[in-house]
Amino acid sequence: MSVLLIADVDQGALAPATARVLSAVAGLGPVDVLVLGDDADAAAAEAANLVGTARVLVAKGPVAVDADSDAIVALSSGYHFVVQSAGSVGRDRMPRVAARLDVMPVTDIIQILAPNRFVRPIYAGNALETVRDDQPIHVLTIRASAFRAAATGNAAPVERLDLSMQSAVRLIATHRTPSDTPDLATAQVVVGGGVALGSAENFQLVEKLAKKLGAAIGATRAAVDAGFAPNDWQVGQTGKIIAPDLYIAIGISGALQHLAGIQGAKKIIAINTDPEAPLVKLADVALIGDLFDIVPKLTAELERLGVKR
């Protein structure tokens, strides 16, 4: 039972999600990690260093799912599992790969019960579906946030492949959110802000607290729609799924679409004026009050306590 894991590569580096997906699937069989892209050497070296990688396969070429999904289909004949993280790239690519293989994929997996039995959330995480997949080849996406990262210290061989990839699509612009905070989907601490922040300037209260805690920054859809935070900070059913050890939610009501993204959080702290807000009701710790009063004081107090990460 061998596994083809497609790596997530971001600006030439291996994204943190890949090490987590690797640890999730390592029990299924030997894992070959496929690294795609024009600038894949550094990521390939990182993948080779992960415990659980049997081989790294490197294929150069433009990353466009219409082209590379056919290349992956051609490669998949030697594998029982074709897997990627459930990030925006895997979500875009894997259903295309599955349909080409005439396979029904199982996506957003949060638990692997057996090589053919998986758990995935539905209805924004308000129900969990256990599915059995007896197809000869399994096409899967895995939620990185639900698994721990594979250890490093391996030296798997790196092989080059020549896959012909022709795309009809042209990338003409990228708009990256500049950020020096940790990767949101895999961060250990996340500070999230809601529409109550009122403006992009005020949202810096959230950013300052996050910086103090070495945390990633999250936002609600309402805050993103209002232009207070970039779209890639959105947490929830349609944004990123997070599972930090600590989530601090500031001025966030806790709509079920937002809760969908934070169900894996170990501990939730809520700061809200409304003691009846759904998020306050399920938080481990809540402080009721005005965020504009609380958050600057909290940041200063943590500074005073010498908190550093």
Add this chain to the structure above:
Amino acid sequence: MKILVAIKRVVDHNVRIRVRPDGSGVETTGVRMSMNPFCKHAVEAAVQLSEAGHGDEIVVVSIGPKAANDVILTALAMGAHRGLLIETDAALETLAIAKLLAKVVDEETPDLVLLGKQAVDDDSNHVGQMLAALTNRPQATFASEIKVVGQGLEVTREIDSGRETLALPLPAIVTADLRLNTPRNAALPQVMKARSKPLAVRPVAEFGVDVAPRLVIETISPPPERVAGKTVASVTELAGIIATDLSTMEAL
């Protein structure tokens, strides 16, 4: 150009769903149903393209029970021209849905197919990508902006690192994200007019597609419940808790 929009009838996104105690599924009887929100953005995008002179005809298709006529009527009231219901009472897998839609694409030969990026019931996020694979068309998923440029499209997508803009030739498949537009609420005269627009109903069997499920759903269960914690009285107390948490957190 001709635009095909695929839409799904789902449990309304404001409903707090209930998992049946016997693990057989989510209770849908007596529950408010409506058009999947993402599909609404897809319909709105089609209507806006048409209003801007880019859409000669908008055909909407839904696959589901007879009651899915409702969401087709909603789309017709929003401005689509013609509807098709592929009728089935079975809950089909996304692969079967994509195969049925591929047949519709064969028949209708649209220049653009618009879909919602995911349905809020099964949260699959599959069908647009699968349809693109089955029809050999380029895809732009999670769209937050669609522009017609020359003979093709420029589509801005929301992705994990921010946004990116793709240029793609037609025919193509595009799936809608929530920031693509603000769907309109049709006024009463439009709702009345929708009833006189053509709406064909055809059984699934007519399409000659094998829709047998590939997966077995063993159980559907509620997620573990979170229990309410405590309320602290002061910022100092909260800071103390956070400081302790951080110092005991396992280094990753």
